[in-house]
Amino acid sequence: MALEKIVFKGIDIPGNTDLKVYEEHGGYEQWKKILKDKITPEEVIEIVKKSGLRGRGGAGFPTGLKWSFVPQNTKKEKYLLCNCDESEPGTFKDREIIEKSPHQLIEGMLIAAYAFQGGVSYIYFRGEFVKGWKICEAALAQAREAGYIGENILGSGWNHQVWTHRGAGAYICGEETALINSMEGKRGEPRIKPPFPAVEGFYKSPTIVNNVETLTAVPKILENGPEWYHQWGTERSTGTKLWSCCGHISNPGVYEVPMGYSMKKFFEEELGGVWKDRALKAVIPGGSSTPAMTPEEFFACKMDYESIAEHGSMLGSGGMIVMDDQTCLVEVAEVLAQFYHHESCGQCTPCREGTGWVHRIIQDIERGQAQPDVKNVLFTVFDEIFGNTICPLGDSIVMPIKSLMDKWPEEFDYYIKEGKSKITGKARRPKKKEMPDNWRREKPFNYPKTEDYYTDFSKTAHSN
Amino acid sequence: MAFELTKEKQELVKEVITHYPDPRSAILPAMHIVMDERGWVGDDGCQHVAELLEVPIIYVYEALSFYTYFPKHPVGKYHIQVCHNIACNLRGSEELIEHLVNKHGIIENALTDDGLFYFNRVECLGACGNAPVMQVNDEYYEDLTLEEVDKLIEGFKKSSGNGKNN
Structure with a gap:
């Protein structure tokens, strides 16, 4: 293990969920310093802006800039929402933070909320x-008791309260406006932007939504200064990033990697290469919503936002999914399609219907019952979904599946033509029963009389 | 058969409401509390939550029908949820599901006859590094092999047979 954790060192410190252990390692020092030295919110924003920290949830928007969008000439309460609705398949970095280093997250939240003068998070x-x-609830209780959270914090006159809120199994709530809707107790349906949440979010108040990883990095940036954070990475992608790596690799897990690190080196030295001495076939580098890469593209790129984009994919949330040469990519496409079909919130027609179509069409391929020109149908559906929805969930089904079909067309062609997988040699699903020729009703159907309708309705009225 | 939370839990709900600018926000936390109490949230659970929060019942129904985490019917003593998403699929969750069905007779989306197990598939549980993963009630079980699943199921059967944890 050559790479050591830097910003997220707390994850590796045993017992770091306890306030005492965290304080021994310099915990809450930055928060105390801000309040004691009366560092102004503008200065905090300036430091974070200079550091070049970008949102780690997937979009990569500059964090300091986001905070500076909050209007200060309003009497409304301002809110900070920490996004820990980590449901992107392949991503499990935030779980590591909240279970092993919750205080660093809380300190980051306190600083972030102070920077844009938010009162509740x-x-x-x-x-x-x-x-x-x-674990976070226990950590919050400790921090409250120590006086880091609450009213008149450490005698500075600054009030701030932190609460937890639990979602309930909806992937779409990771989208910031859907998260706000969910926080309001509504269905998690994304809102149309603008107005952006920074201006009009949670109960129409200015709201900042940040990812766990972003907020957790803030205390360390303040501790060591923006120049320190700049020593890693490239000009536009600075600092370090947590990568959660899973799939067919020898050492799955969460790694902190400096931006711009060589992908090949990381893959071979840290992840230990593909498991069982097999060959690499495909990699989805940034969570299941990003396009898949071939081994050539993958080994040529560096681990930062721009380089991965140049090589035909996206950094996203940093959830790397590795597939070996015995993986059937049609099966992968089906699993992904069914995920997005299940998780579509149902608000926009292209996504609600389109994800279902894509899913059912790929299931037909897996039954060996697809029409010969089915690929064209799929590409048409992709075109209709892409860019035509409120939130990026529609795009998220298109990008990985389209990239699989573009880069490994022979596998899809073989499955469609032969009715079985090129890799496993068999169809994954049983054939659907053929409809009998005389499936149309021969006798005219006896419609119930109107009175029957009424009686039926009263019997089936909703009851439980 | 109206469902009601215990007095302490009702107090807890009342306390949670104060965290938010509007009681509607407390719908999900309140349903979590209902679920903690009896393992599922049904129509009567909805009714009770609406009464406690003093919001229209349609707000609560709306949320219940959207969020898949809350079961709408009893799910037995052990609610088994196996992840079948990409990372777990690559590491053999399908065999695991087949094993549950074929060896243990725990059929998908149905309560077993003894009322102990209810099993359904779920989307990514966010523990892809330790795939395949399964969630039983609140607990994650990671890096599973078929033998471990056997042991787990046997363990569950035993502990409920002895009358423990009841």
Whole structure:
């Protein structure tokens, strides 16, 4: 293990969920310093801006810039929402932070909220993270007791409260406006932007939504200064990034890697290459919503936003999914399609219907019952979905599946033509029953009389 | 058969409401509390939440029908959820699901006859590094092999047979 954790060192410190251990390692020093030395919010924003920290949830928007969008000439309460609705397949970095280093996240939240003068913040957990939620609740209780959170914090006159909120199994709530809707107790449907949440978000108040990883990096940046953070990475992608690596590799796990690190070196030295001495076939580098890469593209790129984009994919949330040469990519496409079909919120027609079509068409391919020109149908559906939806979920089904079909067309062609997988040699799903020729009703259907309708309705009226 | 939370839990809900600018925000936390109490949230659970929060019941129904984490019917003593998404799929979650069905007779989306197990597939549980993963009630079980699943299921059967944890 050559790479050591830098910004997220806290993850590797045993017992770091306890306030005492965290304070021994310099915890809450930055928060105390800000309040004691009366560092102004503008200065904090300036430091974060200079550091070049970008949102680590997937979009990569500059964090300091986002904070500076919050209007200060309003009497409304301003909110900070910490996005821990980590549901992107292949991504599991935030879980590591909340379970092993919750205080660093809380300190980051306090500083961030102070920077744009927010009075209340919430951590939005995905419902399944019960363990992480309990750990964070305990950490919050400790911090409250120590006086880091609450009213008149450390005698400075600054009030701030942090609460937790649990989601309930909806992937779409990771989108910031959907998260806000979900926080308001509504269905997690994304909103049309503008107005951006920084101006009109949670209950129409200015709201900042930041990823766990982004906020956790803030205390360390303040501690060591923006120049320190600049020593890693490239001009536009600075600092370090947590990569969560899974799939067919020898050492799956969460790694902190400086931006611009060589992908090949990382893959061979840290991840230990492909498991069982097999060959590499495909990699999805940034969570399941990003396009897949061939081994050539993958080994040529560096680990930063721009380089990965140049090589035909996106950094996204840094959830790397590695597939070996015995993976059937049609099966992968089906699994992805079914995920996005299930998680589409149903608001925009292209996404609600399109994801279902894509899913059912790929299932037909897996039954060996697809029409010969089915690929063209799929590409047409992709064109109709892409860019025509409120949030990027529609794009997210298109990008990985289209890239698989573009880069490995022979596998799809073989499956469609032969009715079985090129890799496993068999169809994954049983054939659908053929409709009998006389499936149309021969006798006229006896419609119930009107009275029957009424009686039926009263019987089936909603009851439970 | 109206469902009601215990007095302490009702107090908890009342306390949670104060965290938010509007009681509507407390719908999800309140449903989590209902789920903690009896393992699922049904129509009567909705009714109770709406009464506690003093919001129209349609707000609560709306949320319940959207969020898949809350079961709408009883799910037995052990609610088994196996991730079948990409990372777990690559590491053999399909065999695991087949094993559950074929060896243990735990059929998908149905309560077993003894009322112990309810099993369904879920999307990514966010523990892809330790795939395949399964969630039983609130607990994650990671890096599973078929033998470990056997042991787990046996363990569950035993502990409920002895009358423990009841």
